[in-house]
Amino acid sequence: MTAELRFKRVLLKVSGEALMGDQGFGIDVAVADRIAGDIAAVRRLGVDISVVIGGGNIFRGVAVASKGGDRVTGDHMGMLATVINALALRTSLMKLGVDTVVLSAIAMPEICESFSQRVALAHAEAGRVVIFAGGTGNPFFTTDSAAALRAAEMGADALFKGTQVDGIYSEDPKINPNAERYDQLTHDDVLRQGLAIMDVAAIALARENRIPIVVFSIHHQGEFARILTGGGRATIVSD
Numbered sequence: 001m002t003a004e005l006r007f008k009r010v011l012l013k014v015s016g017e018a019l020m021g022d023q024g025f026g027i028d029v030a031v032a033d034r035i036a037g038d039i040a041a042v043r044r045l046g047v048d049i050s051v052v053i054g055g056g057n058i059f060r061g062v063a064v065a066s067k068g069g070d071r072v073t074g075d076h077m078g079m080l081a082t083v084i085n086a087l088a089l090r091t092s093l094m095k096l097g098v099d100t101v102v103l104s105a106i107a108m109p110e111i112c113e114s115f116s117q118r119v120a121l122a123h124a125e126a127g128r129v130v131i132f133a134g135g136t137g138n139p140f141f142t143t144d145s146a147a148a149l150r151a152a153e154m155g156a157d158a159l160f161k162g163t164q165v166d167g168i169y170s171e172d173p174k175i176n177p178n179a180e181r182y183d184q185l186t187h188d189d190v191l192r193q194g195l196a197i198m199d200v201a202a203i204a205l206a207r208e209n210r211i212p213i214v215v216f217s218i219h220h221q222g223e224f225a226r227i228l229t230g231g232g233r234a235t236i237v238s239d
């Protein structure tokens, strides 16, 4: 008997930082391959998946701004970092025989296709995994906002944030190991309590479009599939 699926069409936000593994910078191919394996397993369950990938393993715009540099240039560098990660993840998925396309919010036609909602939906309809690169294409945003935006554009019924921690806590658990972990929250709870797991714009956009957010650890192999089939460990944010 096939397990009942919690969601049929999901947008997965993959932490850029997770891709570096223990290296401290850049891409650990073994980690990219493992995450690709988790995506392939979820696809085999019959779930439509598209992906937004972060860039924190390579570059964040605030790193430039905090040293007195130009924030917009820094953000452009950060968005380019997400394209590098998207190409790496596509390579890992293609090795597993998963038909995958990268669509960038910033045109670079020699490297990948450009994003439009129409093209993205057509690729998804054809059964491809779509990886959205380049964030929203605009500075002063993050890939969490891009994930909420693309989830709405793709008609996703949930936004999965695969990150470094296994859910949302009362405070950053990396700073306070005694912080309380939540299984269930509303979008309003996250905003009112200022829980910094995602930026405010991303949470507000998901709330406006009634998209549940599922926060889980991308480091736990098979967790993505377990959550979709009713198990696993995650915090679910819904109204």
Ligand SMILES: Nc1ncnc2c1ncn2[C@@H]1O[C@H](COP(=O)(O)OP(=O)(O)OP(=O)(O)O)[C@@H](O)[C@H]1O
Pocket (backbone or CB within 6 Å): 014, 015, 016, 017, 018, 053, 054, 055, 056, 057, 143, 144, 162, 163, 164, 165, 167, 168, 169, 170, 171, 172, 173, 174, 195, 196, 197, 198
């Ligand atoms: N209330 C909270 N609950 C859980 N984690 C929190 C909370 N507040 C802050 N965090 C931190 O937020 C981090 C996730 O946010 P962030 O989006 O910056 O990283 P990421 O998922 O690795 O993405 P990327 O590397 O792509 O930027 C967690 O690793 C955690 O340390």
Ligand SMILES: O=c1ccn([C@@H]2O[C@H](COP(=O)(O)O)[C@@H](O)[C@H]2O)c(=O)[nH]1
Pocket (backbone or CB within 6 Å): 016, 053, 054, 055, 056, 059, 060, 061, 062, 074, 075, 076, 077, 078, 079, 080, 081, 082, 134, 135, 136, 137, 138, 139, 140, 141, 142, 143, 144, 145, 146
């Ligand atoms: O829409 C966007 C998305 C991202 N950026 C810049 O890229 C880096 C990396 O993204 P993360 O979400 O931090 O992983 C981000 O710090 C921004 O500098 C952007 O400008 N616009």
